[in-house]
């Protein structure tokens with residue numbers, strides 16, 4: 001604890017990654033201070049899509065119900081040719097996906113930041129200080145220099161851990177000797193948020209227009225809001241494209257005269273693909289855009305930041321609480337970096353398909369390619385690239401076979417507790433858990449005991465329906481049994497972030 005009352009963890013940056021990390025740490029009983037150089041919510045248009053795994057993380061941060069009120073379910077993603085004819089479609093429209101939430105969700109980032117801030121205001125373990133800039137960090141002794149934006153007053157504080165959630169132009173990244181690696185994608189795009197009186201035509205999902213002359217993205221957000229993103233040509237400026245006659249031309253393929261279009265925000269962004277080479281120095285760690293940048297074509301930038309927060313929060317809580325050694329934090333980069341890089345490369349591939357010139361766009365337009373993308377196995381492979389799969393290490397056992405569940409996320413079905421339906425994560429505790437569909441082999445049972453993991457027997461039998469006995473038996477309608485069987489396992493040991501640490505094989 002430092003001399004001026006700053007809490008053990010100092011989070012630099014009150015964007016969505018910083019605020020979610022703070023709420024997750026509070027859930028694990030760790031107090032923190034979040035500082036941001038600005039006051040209020042970042043006003044420019046940014047994230048509009050979150051997947052179901054990201055919403056599950058928001059659920060653990062306490063804001064899933066509020067998020068449901070500010071978002072709407074999307075149908076998925078389509079690739080269109082220059083005449084807006086779809087040639088490939090990735091449907092993600094289940095109202096309740098594996099993670100217990102709609103698979104694909106559209107919203108407006110300032111609305112999300114508003115609900116995160118409201119939750120932070122309710123959470124006594126989190127303190128938010130706005131108008132406070134971190135000017136330097138000394139990682140060797142966790143010393144931070146802060147400057148009050150309005151008075152210019154400077155002071156030094158010491159923390160037990162410093163989390164750099166300070167975005168693309170991070171101060172913390174260079175302070176720990178870390179550099180961005182360029183994954184070779186840099187393009188200027190014009191981003192336009194509008195409100196429209198009359199509903200615009202569409203299928204309720206994201207449209208990527210693969211037109212080498214002017215690649216574009218179109219998204220119907222919640223309510224009467226819509227988003228376009230247009231690739232900019234060399235020499236074009238955002239102010240020029242924002243002129244009414246240029247806007248009318250850009251949107252003419254979607255908007256008919258008299259639609260009642262009102263421009264809310266228009267801005268230029270440079271979309272980049274970057275990942276940092278070093279995510280941690282001691283107890284100074286990078287999360288979110290401070291650690292990785294992706295072009296937004298598959299809507300995954302913020303999703304990755306939320307996954308960072310979820311991966312790190314319980315580990316940091318265990319280290320600060322003395323339950324684990326600092327070496328546990330090594331697994332943060334080892335687990336998150338490969339996944340983040342795979343997702344960025346996936347986004348770049350979609351970007352190249354949209355903008356990479358006539359050869360790629362023309363190849364993608366060929367019916368065979370479109371059909372290929374519709375084949376379930378190909379689509380599943382594409383989606384597996386986004387779903388979390390962590391490599392073996394100290395916190396994930398080596399996978400015994402291709403379908404082994406180790407390193408994957410446990411799904412989140414609805415469970416019945418005393419006749420009431422709840423989401424699984426709301427019923428499980430915040431520590432490790434052993435889920436079992438029968439007798440547990442002694443070795444895994446001993447491991448679970450060492451981690452103080454309660455054993456939950458999955459009993460979808462009629463006599464167990466509607467009841468949880470002594471927190472010992474769980475009725476989930478058989479979903480988790482089916483999931484275990486799919487991984488040829490009879491039991492799975494879950495980490496606090498619901499990633500499978502280890503499984504026990506089925507006996508036959």
Ligand SMILES: Cc1cc2nc3c(=O)[nH]c(=O)nc-3n(C[C@H](O)[C@H](O)[C@H](O)COP(=O)(O)OP(=O)(O)OC[C@H]3O[C@@H](n4cnc5c(N)ncnc54)[C@H](O)[C@@H]3O)c2cc1C
Nearest residue numbers: 013015016017037047048049134167288289299301302303
């Ligand atoms: C056009 C566009 C569309 C996008 N669409 C999607 C999408 O659909 N889905 C998706 O998942 N992602 C999307 N993203 C990405 C998403 O917006 C970002 O990944 C997300 O905002 C990153 O959040 P963050 O909290 O890590 O960083 P930021 O939101 O950048 O927050 C960083 C904070 O740190 C503060 N800060 C910086 N330096 C200091 C300092 N020295 N001292 C104190 N405070 C400091 C800043 O003021 C800021 O508030 C999109 C981005 C863009 C630009």
